[in-house]
Amino acid sequence: MNKTLDERVLRILTFIESKGGAAVVSRTIGKHPQAIYNIEQGKGKPNFETLSLLKEAYYDLDLNWVFTGEKSLQAKSATNERDIEYLKQENKLLRIFLREKGVDLDI
Known part of the structure; x- marks a missing residue:
């Protein structure tokens, strides 16, 4: 993974932690917890579906912050x-x- 992608993934993981962690978030968005754990362990990246589900479930997720840090x-x-x-x-x-x-x- 390149540095920019790493930063984006870290911001998503920071957000997930702020909402109670992988188990809580995965239940909320209707995904298997392993999908979030794979992102945490660097085995996968958040895809469009996951980002869409996160944004749908959490109105306060600022995608501009995820992608740019601002x-x-x-x-x-x-x-x-x-x-x-x-x-x-x-x-x-x-x-x-x-x-x-x-x-x-x-x-």
Whole structure:
């Protein structure tokens, strides 16, 4: 395998690990676990069908990242939106906590 292909395979394997590993992902996409294990062991490469099944099952798989190593604008935007929502919730909880402690913030 060439270096670029190795990097792509590593990104796919990183994604698979982030979703619970080969057994979990293979069940989710309806493939035999051996197909994923073969990729992990360098005995096979992810084919178009496998990539399609992964993308279908996991909306957050950024194929641009898989192929280039760069997040797509859509993925960056989704991350930013999740971060904003998280910070809003954190801010709300912090205000409640401080109010219970007698601290009132007028910001």
